[in-house]
Amino acid sequence: MRVSNWMNIDRRWIFLAMGLAIVVPLLLPMRLPMGVQEPTQGLFDAVDAIDPEKQCLLISSDYTPQTEAENHPMTVALLRHAFARRIPVISVVLYIEAAGLIDAAVKQVMAEFNARATTHADSIIYGRDVAFLGWQPPPIVPILSMGESITGIYPVDFYGTPSDSLPMMARIQDYDDVGIVAALSSSSSPLWYVMFAQTKFGVPVGAGCTAVMAPDFYPYLETGQLSGMMGGMKGAAEYEVLVERNFGITDRARANEGMGSQSIAHVVIMAFVVVGNIAFFATRRKEGQA
Amino acid sequence: MKSKLPLALLILMGIFGITSRFIPHPGAEALNAYLRDTLLRIISAFALILGLGNLILRHWSKIKKKEENYGSSYVLLISLTVTAIIGLFGGTSGEGILPTRIGEFSFDVNTLYDKVMIPLGATMFSLLAFYMASAAYRSFRAKNTLAFLLLASAFIVMLGQVPLGQALWSELPSVSHWIMTVPNTAAKRGIDLGITLGVTATLLKILAGIERSWLGGGS
Amino acid sequence: MRRFGHLLVPLLLCTLWLPAQAQAPPGGVTAKDTPSDDGSSITVAWEPAPGARGYRIERAAAEEAFETVGEAEADQRRFEDTGLPQDVPFRYRVVTLGAGGFEAASPPTAPVMAQPQWFNFDLFGVAFACVAFAGVVVWYIARARRGEKLFLRRIAGLDAVEEAVGRATEMGRAVLYIPGTGYISDIATVASMNILGEVAKKTAEYGTKINVPNRDPVVYTVAREVVKNAHIEAGRPEAHDPNSVHFVVEYALAYAAAVSGIMVREKPATNLFLGYFAAESLILAETGASTGAIQIAGTDQVTQLPFFVVACDYTLMGEELYAASAYLSRDPLMVGALKGQDIGKFLFLLLLVFGSIASLIFGIDAGWLLATTGY
Numbered sequence: 001m002r003v004s005n006w007m008n009i010d011r012r013w014i015f016l017a018m019g020l021a022i023v024v025p026l027l028l029p030m031r032l033p034m035g036v037q038e039p040t041q042g043l044f045d046a047v048d049a050i051d052p053e054k055q056c057l058l059i060s061s062d063y064t065p066q067t068e069a070e071n072h073p074m075t076v077a078l079l080r081h082a083f084a085r086r087i088p089v090i091s092v093v094l095y096i097e098a099a100g101l102i103d104a105a106v107k108q109v110m111a112e113f114n115a116r117a118t119t120h121a122d123s124i125i126y127g128r129d130v131a132f133l134g135w136q137p138p139p140i141v142p143i144l145s146m147g148e149s150i151t152g153i154y155p156v157d158f159y160g161t162p163s164d165s166l167p168m169m170a171r172i173q174d175y176d177d178v179g180i181v182a183a184l185s186s187s188s189s190p191l192w193y194v195m196f197a198q199t200k201f202g203v204p205v206g207a208g209c210t211a212v213m214a215p216d217f218y219p220y221l222e223t224g225q226l227s228g229m230m231g232g233m234k235g236a237a238e239y240e241v242l243v244e245r246n247f248g249i250t251d252r253a254r255a256n257e258g259m260g261s262q263s264i265a266h267v268v269i270m271a272f273v274v275v276g277n278i279a280f281f282a283t284r285r286k287e288g289q290a
Numbered sequence: 291m292k293s294k295l296p297l298a299l300l301i302l303m304g305i306f307g308i309t310s311r312f313i314p315h316p317g318a319e320a321l322n323a324y325l326r327d328t329l330l331r332i333i334s335a336f337a338l339i340l341g342l343g344n345l346i347l348r349h350w351s352k353i354k355k356k357e358e359n360y361g362s363s364y365v366l367l368i369s370l371t372v373t374a375i376i377g378l379f380g381g382t383s384g385e386g387i388l389p390t391r392i393g394e395f396s397f398d399v400n401t402l403y404d405k406v407m408i409p410l411g412a413t414m415f416s417l418l419a420f421y422m423a424s425a426a427y428r429s430f431r432a433k434n435t436l437a438f439l440l441l442a443s444a445f446i447v448m449l450g451q452v453p454l455g456q457a458l459w460s461e462l463p464s465v466s467h468w469i470m471t472v473p474n475t476a477a478k479r480g481i482d483l484g485i486t487l488g489v490t491a492t493l494l495k496i497l498a499g500i501e502r503s504w505l506g507g508g509s
Numbered sequence: 510m511r512r513f514g515h516l517l518v519p520l521l522l523c524t525l526w527l528p529a530q531a532q533a534p535p536g537g538v539t540a541k542d543t544p545s546d547d548g549s550s551i552t553v554a555w556e557p558a559p560g561a562r563g564y565r566i567e568r569a570a571a572e573e574a575f576e577t578v579g580e581a582e583a584d585q586r587r588f589e590d591t592g593l594p595q596d597v598p599f600r601y602r603v604v605t606l607g608a609g610g611f612e613a614a615s616p617p618t619a620p621v622m623a624q625p626q627w628f629n630f631d632l633f634g635v636a637f638a639c640v641a642f643a644g645v646v647v648w649y650i651a652r653a654r655r656g657e658k659l660f661l662r663r664i665a666g667l668d669a670v671e672e673a674v675g676r677a678t679e680m681g682r683a684v685l686y687i688p689g690t691g692y693i694s695d696i697a698t699v700a701s702m703n704i705l706g707e708v709a710k711k712t713a714e715y716g717t718k719i720n721v722p723n724r725d726p727v728v729y730t731v732a733r734e735v736v737k738n739a740h741i742e743a744g745r746p747e748a749h750d751p752n753s754v755h756f757v758v759e760y761a762l763a764y765a766a767a768v769s770g771i772m773v774r775e776k777p778a779t780n781l782f783l784g785y786f787a788a789e790s791l792i793l794a795e796t797g798a799s800t801g802a803i804q805i806a807g808t809d810q811v812t813q814l815p816f817f818v819v820a821c822d823y824t825l826m827g828e829e830l831y832a833a834s835a836y837l838s839r840d841p842l843m844v845g846a847l848k849g850q851d852i853g854k855f856l857f858l859l860l861l862v863f864g865s866i867a868s869l870i871f872g873i874d875a876g877w878l879l880a881t882t883g884y
Contacts, residue, residue, distance in 0.1 A: 011424040018423045032453030035463055065408040066415035066762045067788070097411075097760065100403045138334060140694070141327050148323070176591075187787055211451070212418075212788060216812050218475045219482070234451050263454035265419060270445055272427040277441075280431050312636050314547045315625040316595075334727060341726030341756035348755050359774055414762035418788060421795040422816075429819040478811055481827045484854060485809045487642070488828030489696040491850035492703075494646050500842045501703055501834065 006279035014272060021268040025260030032259055039221055040238040043182070043206040043228025047081055048246075050179030056088035056172050058146075058181045061105075062139070062189035064097040067210050072101055073236040073255035074184045074208035077243055079109040079130075084247040087179070088168050089130040090150065094139040094189055103158060106132050112251050127166040134158035143192055147175050147201040175203035180227060184208035190217060194225045208235065233258050297499055304497045346370070376402060443469050532607035533558045534615040540601040541621060545632075548595045548625030554587040555615065558605040565604040565612075566590065571620065575602060593623045645856070646849030653845025661844060666805055666823035667836045670781070673803045674711045677778035683718035684708065685777035687768060687793065689784020689808065690761045693727045696831070697809045701784035702728075702735050703834035704807075708781065709739030713748055721754040722771060724764040729756040765789035769796040782806040782821070783830065786813045794820035807833065 036044075047057055059078055063071035075091075082089045091106060093099050110124045117123040124130060133154035136142040145153035150172060151163040163169050171177065181203055183190035190207035197203050204227050207217050211232025220226040230239050236255035243249050303325070310322045349363035379388040380398045391397070432438040449455030450466020495501035535555035543550040553566055566588045567575040578590050593599070598620035605613045653659060677684045686705055691698040705721065712719040721736060723729035733754040740749035757767045769792060772780065780797040782790070783806070790806075790813040797804050798820045806817035807825025817824045825833060828850075835843035867873040 009427070014424045014427055015420045018420050022419065033457055034453050035456050035460070037463055037467055064411055064760070064762070065403075066411035068408060068412055069416075097407070100400065101408075138330065138692070141330070145323065145327060148319075153327075210788065213812055215470065215474050215478060216810075218470050219479050222471060222475055232451070234453075237453075259453050263452040265423075266448045266452050267454065269423045269426055270448060272423060273430045273441070276427045276430065277432055280433075308639070312629050312632050313627055314545055314629045315627050316547045316549075317625075319547060337726035337730050338759075341723070341729050344729065344756045348752055351752070362770075411760070411762055414766055414792065415788060417792055421791050425791065425795060425816070425819045481811050483857065484828040485811075485831075487850055487854050487857065488809075488831035490639070490642060491646055491846055491853070492696055492700055492831045494643055495843060495846045496699065498647070498650070498846075500650065500840075500846060 003282040021264040022261045030260040036238045039229040046227035052087045055179035058178045060183045062094040063186040067186035077239040091132045132158045175201040180204040534613040538615040540618040545629040550591040561605045563606040642853045649849030650845040653841040673779040678715040678717045680778040682778035684779045691785025695785045697785040707837040709736045713740040713743035713745040765792045780804045791816035
């Protein structure tokens with residue numbers, strides 16, 4: 001194969017190489033050193049600073065199943081962090097497609113903690129420590145209305161129980177009782193919370209987003225409008241590491257499991273770009289000589 | 291009248307929408323909440339009925355006229371009907387009024403969600419990785435100095451965002467973070483400023499009744 | 510020494526007791542209706558008391574006893590009592606919490622009521638900037654109305670729209686118009702509807718088929734009216750196909766799959782991606798590129814722009830999307846508004862530069878001017 005032909009590699013070969021780069025490290029896991037970047041540390045610190053006696057963590061999981069691999073480990077890691085510190089958690093979704101995933105995540109993390117619990121006080125109890133309030137459309141409505149009354153806009157939880165009958169909701173009324181909103185999203189929902197909830201009610205906001213959306217949020221991190229951010233699967237993996245280091249929780253960390261694939265996939269893309277450029281310069285030189 | 295009434299409504303709602311941002315009075319907030327929580331939802335619900343009606347009629351007509359690829363319209367209508375029946379009568383996890391369980395397998399909303407929606411959605415999203423690789427290979431050329439700088443920054447960020455980069459050089463994530471927070475943010479703010487002013491000017495044009503294409507024309 | 514020994518114990522007690530007895534209440538306690546709020550809070554302010562370890566704020570309705578409403582740290586000078594009913598008079602007093610558990614209460618304030626306001630002065634800077642910007646835009650619209658010619662720079666992507674529609678006509682294929690995956694509340698979607706009007710007029714004039722698949726049902730109803738009226742405006746109502754604008758699915762990536770199917774099966778000659786786009790942008794644009802269609806994209810979602818740039822022939826970046834309908838229609842009033850927008854941008858840039866200099870060299874912080882935190 002001549003170097004100039006490298007410019008026109010059939011895209012199916014590229015797809016095959018990418019497929020292998022992703023699948024092989026999943027089958028043969030590798031443990032790579034994991035540093036924690038500033039935005040993830042910022043979010044962790046903000047959540048950690050919540051006083052469980054006074055305020056709660058509001059997790060708004062606004063992603064669809066498509067971005068499950070990136071966003072879902074964020075929800076799980078945040079739940080583990082909050083439960084480990086006994087911070088009450090309110091979970092909501094702005095898109096109906098996320099409801100099933102969050103229902104499963106809440107049940108999964110509750111089961112993890114309850115398997116280790118020895119007393120009633122140690123356990124994570126639905127309604128006392130966590131409430132999944134479900135979905136209310138359209139997104140702008142719950143974002144603004146939670147500033148006035150959380151149980152007002154979510155009269156029943158995801159399971160049909162009246163929200164004001166949940167013990168924890170007696171002391172959680174509006175954004176004043178929320179330590180931070182963690183908006184985990186495959187769209188712009190963290191910015192909606194900044195624009196509508198933060199500017200109007202002053203509630204701190206943290207973000208979790210897909211890697212492709214992360215550049216959108218950096219300006220808001222710089223200004224302090226976002227307290228922290230988990231960017232893509234790497235951000236989720238960093239949060240998992242922080243939870244493991246600080247609380248010794250060693251349950252399955254799915255984002256960390258994906259780091260090998262992500263590393264190799266990035267290298268493969270770079271390799272193709274390099275090959276394309278070598279071919280480009282070889283062709284240009286040949287044309288120059290001719 | 292046909293375009294004046296919507297325009298008048300728009301101007302009224304638009305001005306209220308802007309001014310309510312600056313009015314802390316609970317009366318304004320109550321009206322805002324009513325418009326937002328009640329009227330907006332009713333409109334969305336009716337629009338969904340219109341949309342669904344259009345979807346069904348369009349594919350029904352395709353089948354009737356035996357248009358090209360009309361077979362896929364069958365797939366759509368059958369999937370739509372089956373999903374609706376399961377959603378209405380099958381219950382979330384098999385507790386509905388229909389006998390939706392065959393042996394260990396249950397045809398309920400959860401099954402549709404877990405076994406159809408999640409894998410299909412994840413498959414579509416994962417295509418991005420493949421398309422990104424092919425698009426980057428095809429068009430990422432260091433044709434000049436600026437393109438080379440862009441390419442170099444991209445490589446640093448790509449490596450800095452994965453643990454492998456840290457294994458290669460421990461400072462790489464910091465350099466990547468700097469690129470994201472300084473040059474990237476500066477450029478993004480510049481574009482954002484233009485976009486925000488563009489949004490405001492577009493709103494003004496609509497409120498002033500100059501921009502009416504969205505109403506279906508100028509007259 | 511022994512002679513005075515019997516005096517030592519009371520003396521020691523006095524040294525402990527005297528400062529506590531001297532614990533003063535806070536001075537200048539005032540209670541005022543909190544300005545720029547919704548009438549649900551009263552702000553209590555006070556002068557610090559020497560040696561205070563903290564303060565307790567107490568409230569009493571008429572004829573009732575004082576009850577605690579909150580506590581403040583020693584360095585705090587004010588407290589906002591929230592969640593109050595409107596127009597009910599309350600009196601306040603502030604109690605100094607001193608060493609050894611000693612306390613001293615200030616005299617009660619005069620009765621004060623929480624009342625709502627009609628303007629949030631905290632947002633004065635933002636309101637002023639909005640009015641000033643609107644003023645500049647309106648002034649340029651007025652100039653355009655007087656018939657003044659205004660210069661518009663060339664935007665290659667928009668010049669290509671005409672060519673792209675022409676190409677579809679020559680090839681006898683359709684123009685696929687994708688209005689994005691946003692809601693009608695996204696201004697990018699509204700801008701897309703404005704452009705759709707102009708594009709649909711051109712397709713109507715040329716007799717070219719247009720296909721507009723929609724993700725949001727509200728956007729679908731608007732797009733349907735836009736295309737229908739564009740055909741009427743172009744004088745070709747009979748050419749309008751009611752099925753040309755259709756609803757597909759609300760789920761964004763399912764929408765991308767459906768539209769990719771349309772591209773592969775129907776092979777439109779021209780694909781226009783204009784509006785709000787998220788992750789589905791590259792799937793749409795790459796599929797379109799593989800079918801050989803001429804592609805023009807435009808979005809205000811900065812993170813999606815790189816994908817469109819690599820996969821499309823022309824890309825409208827950010828505000829170019831909003832300029833599109835003015836550029837395509839050449840309506841003098843819309844061009845005037847565009848010019849006003851430019852001047853507004855220039856003024857903001859000036860403000861930015863002067864603000865940065867003032868902050869860097871003179872240490873002036875003018876952040877309050879454009880504070881966006883509400884009441």
